Amino acid sequence: MxxxxxxxxxxxxxxxxxxxxxxxxxxxxxxxxxxxxxxxxxxxxxxxxxxxxxxxxxxxxxxxxxxxxxxxxxxxxxxxxxxxxxxxxxxxxxxxxxxxxxxxxxxxxxxxxxxxLFYKSLMASEISSEEPEHRIVSLLHFLKKHVHHLKDHEEFEVDLKRQQIADLTGLRVETVIRACKNLEKKNKIRIIKRKIFF
Amino acid sequence: MxxxxxxxxxxxxxxxxxxxxxxxxxxxxxxxxxxxxxxxxxxxxxxxxxxxxxxxxxxxxxxxxxxxxxxxxxxxxxxxxxxxxxxxxxxxxxxxxxxxxxxxxxxxxxxxxxxxLFYKSLMASEISSEEPEHRIVSLLHFLKKHVHHLKDHEEFEVDLKRQQIADLTGLRVETVIRACKNLEKKNKIRIIKRKIFF
DNA sequence: AATTCAACTTGACTGAAATCATAAACTAAA
DNA sequence: TTTAGTTTATGATTTCAGTCAAGTTGAATT
Structure with a gap:
């Protein structure tokens, strides 16, 4: 910048x-x-x-x-x-x-x-070897830490549509939706009025 | 450098x-x-x-x-x-x-x-959306152009094992082997004594 | 309040790469 | 020239994300 x-x-x-x-x-x-x-x-x-x-x-x-x-x-x-x-x-x-x-x-x-380059390295290894839920969590973790500059325990509202998450992680939108529901069940994310909090 | x-x-x-x-x-x-x-x-x-x-x-x-x-x-x-x-x-x-x-x-x-960063961008989109054969060809094309600095029509010997190609493209070694055999059939690569030429 | 449109959701089915098992071909060392 | 180890190869099977088809929800606009 x-x-x-x-x-x-x-x-x-x-x-x-x-x-x-x-x-x-x-x-x-x-x-x-x-x-x-x-x-x-x-x-x-x-x-x-x-x-x-x-x-x-x-x-x-x-x-x-x-x-x-x-x-x-x-x-x-x-x-x-x-x-x-x-x-x-x-x-x-x-x-x-x-x-x-x-x-x-x-x-x-x-x-x-x-x-x-750091982001690219991260996503490359995620996309190449990880399951949908893991990929999504990694993306959200990156956003929290390196874009919003928050600590692990702090929560933020994810400003991405399901389709954008899909296009960033190399998944399909239905897969993202299903994975997010699972992550919610496992208490790894919260979903309020369709918005994702992590 | x-x-x-x-x-x-x-x-x-x-x-x-x-x-x-x-x-x-x-x-x-x-x-x-x-x-x-x-x-x-x-x-x-x-x-x-x-x-x-x-x-x-x-x-x-x-x-x-x-x-x-x-x-x-x-x-x-x-x-x-x-x-x-x-x-x-x-x-x-x-x-x-x-x-x-x-x-x-x-x-x-x-x-x-x-x-x-250019390489990473290339491989990210390949790994996220392309079929095995396409990924492999893109990798080889990158190597030819940007590592060996050759023209499209010039041929080089690929100094990578099947397993390494797999680990670079996010595929499994069996998939790489099968994809390479297909590429050979389609005359997109040559395989001589198990070595790949592109 | 009705209409429109984009975003999200769900279930059923499919297919292609991963996985598993086994073996052949090559290489280097003893 | 055996032996051991790596690399390549091939067939059978499985699995899970992709695909397809239909909804639902919610926000914005008329």
């Missing part, structure tokens, strides 16, 4: 995206750094059968889609606004220039990439 | 690890930067039932296990030498100092993290 005054100093623009508007597509070349001022963004893929996989969901303050700015690769997934959003946009050359001049900001970006 | 003369200038040590020796464990705190001088290293997890998942395999010149040096997280996986190896080891404070003084090296690290 680059401080907004610095983004402004380097002439970042602020772009409006409507809910469901595509910010970039899978396999596009990257030309800009993106950081959310207001709103929510998901990065996702669709396979041949139309099944969605959500690589991540990003919130105000988060940057997304940085890797192709730093390595010779294309976007591995698309980015789509989940709600009407305001997003800082800074051209690649200006970003590189910024990072050269502001080493501290470069370390912030490095930290951000590291955390994304 | 940090140039070796720079590593030496910052007093990195070179450590010997025997085949199968553990370099660090899952959930350990990170204190050092690691870069392979000679040999091979894998990072992996085991689930409760003993099933292995390989997060990645690293070769001479590669660094590994950087993220917990930059973010407040533990190692998401263990690191194990796949053969007798010589590995540069640099303490975290010295690394940070190095990156502050050598911005170009910092950009190398950023590039490296970005490429890892």
């Amino acid at each position: 680059v401080p907004e005054n610095i983004l402004n100093a380097y002439q970042a623009s602020v772009e409006k995206y409507k809910k469901d508007e595509v910010i970039f597509e899978e396999n596009d070349n990257a030309h800009h750094y993106f950081q959310i001022h207001q709103g929510q963004v998901k990065m996702n893929n669709y396979n041949e059968n139309g099944k969605e996989f959500i690589q991540g969901i990003f919130y105000a303050g988060d940057s997304f889609g940085e890797p192709p700015l730093f390595a010779d690769i294309k976007y591995p997934a698309a980015a789509v606004a989940l709600e009407d959003s305001l997003i800082y946009k800074l051209s690649k050359p200006k970003l590189i220039n910024l990072l050269e001049e502001q080493p501290k900001v470069h370390f912030h970006i490095t930290e951000r990439l590291s955390k994304r | 940090v140039p070796e003369n720079i590593l030496n200038a910052y007093q990195a040590s070179v450590e010997k690890y025997k085949k199968d020796e553990v370099i660090f464990e899952e959930n350990d705190n990170a204190h050092h930067y690691f870069q392979i001088h000679q040999g091979q290293v894998k990072m992996n997890n085991y689930n409760e039932n003993g099933k292995e998942f390989i997060q990645g395999i690293f070769y001479a010149g590669d660094s590994f296990g950087e993220p917990p040096l930059f973010a407040d997280i533990k190692y998401p996986a263990a690191a194990v030498a796949l053969e007798d190896s010589l590995i540069y080891k640099l303490s975290k404070p010295k690394l940070i100092n190095l990156l502050e003084e050598q911005p170009k090296v910092h950009f190398h690290i950023t590039e490296r993290l970005s490429k890892r």
